[in-house]
Amino acid sequence: MSALAGTIAKPAASPLALAGGRNAVVTGDFWHGASERGLAQGMREAGWNVQEVPLLDHQLRSRALALRIAARLLDRFGARSYNAAIASAVDTATMDLLLLVKGSYVDPAVLAHCRRAGTTSALFYPDVYFDVAADKVERRLIADVDLLFTTKAFHLGYLDTLRGPGRTHLIHHGYSPLVHRPHHPLSDPAGYLYDIAYIGNPDATKLAWLTEIARRFPDRRMIVAGDRWAQLAQGTPLDGRTSQGRITGDLMAEIIQRSRVSLAIHASPDGPEGWRDGVSTRTFEIPACGGFMLHEDNPELRALFVPGAECGVFTSLDDLCEKVAYYLAHEDERVAIAERGHARCVPAYSYYERAREMLEVVTRHRG
Secondary structure, eight states, rough: OTTTTTOOOOOOOOOOOOSSEEEEEEEOOTTTTTTTHHHHHHHHHOOOOOEEEEEEGOOOOOOSHHHHHHHHHHHHHHHHHHHHHHHHHHHHHHOEEEEEEOOTTTOOOHHHHHHHOOOOOEEEEEESOHHHHHHTTTTHHHSSSSSEEEEEEEHHHHHHHOOTTSSEOOOOBBBTTTSSSSSSSOOOOGEEEEEEEEESSOOOOHHHHHHHHHHOOOOOOEEEETTTTHHHHTTSSTTTTBBBOOOOOOHHHHHHHTEEEEEEOOOOOBBBTBOSSSSSSHHHHHHTTTEEEEEEOOOOTTTOOOOOTTTTEEEEHHHHHOOOOHHHHHHHHHHHHHHHHHHHHHTTTTTTHHHHHHHHHHHHHHO
């Protein structure tokens, strides 16, 4: 039996009887610009009532060592509190849908609670790997949730084997219109702060590639933003060209729009399956913010954008450096591509549209 099952009571008759198949609970981190915030707002735009259960209300997160130690000690109590809050939200009204975004710390007992309450459970999984230990996502949750929405085409065969065919659906990442948008027109080139920008998490391949770009373009203004980049850059050509921490939300949108070239480089293949992203959130956030996107070339990207017309593409480190030099030297062409990429992306690739796609699947599932 689940260690958390005792904290989840049997569903009670709700005094709030809202009919019409339009009520949902959405869980996740809910930081500014996060997928769950965009999806929840998209459901509202589609006419649904949404109750949010933020994970961060039940966790202690800090960089300070003492608070990190305290957070580890309190982790299991926070998880119990979070799961109890989800179950309570399901009981608040006649809930048609529980949408778990990523599913971190969610106990499978919540799924049984939903079934008893007549609520469809769904998981939106935006990450590459189902790393149970790191993400606190139980494999039984992935297997047993009623509907699973993945952003990765390469997940489908794996998930069909794990869950059975027809229970997993591909829905791409998107951008959040509340956050990922042009903050101001950029008609004056003096409005640019950076020539080259990369925003994302580090790995060994990204570090090597971005260090080489910094070496080849020493006189260009460059920013690499994200956790741990400042430490990794010490003693390299990237030193002094990184942020001091993670950049999200409005600041990220501002950096993208005010950079001549924004790079979309994905993590190296990892894990036993050797999976690697073809597209990610940045694929949609960069053009949504009005930035020029220089993206790794692959078939998945080409199904979404037209290379050379709506984004730039590269196939190797040398090709990337050549394309950076080319687009920095051809401002009119670069600006025109960015404008067409923005028009392609907005509003078709928003999380509001992704929510609409998701709700169509949920409605069919519920009959």
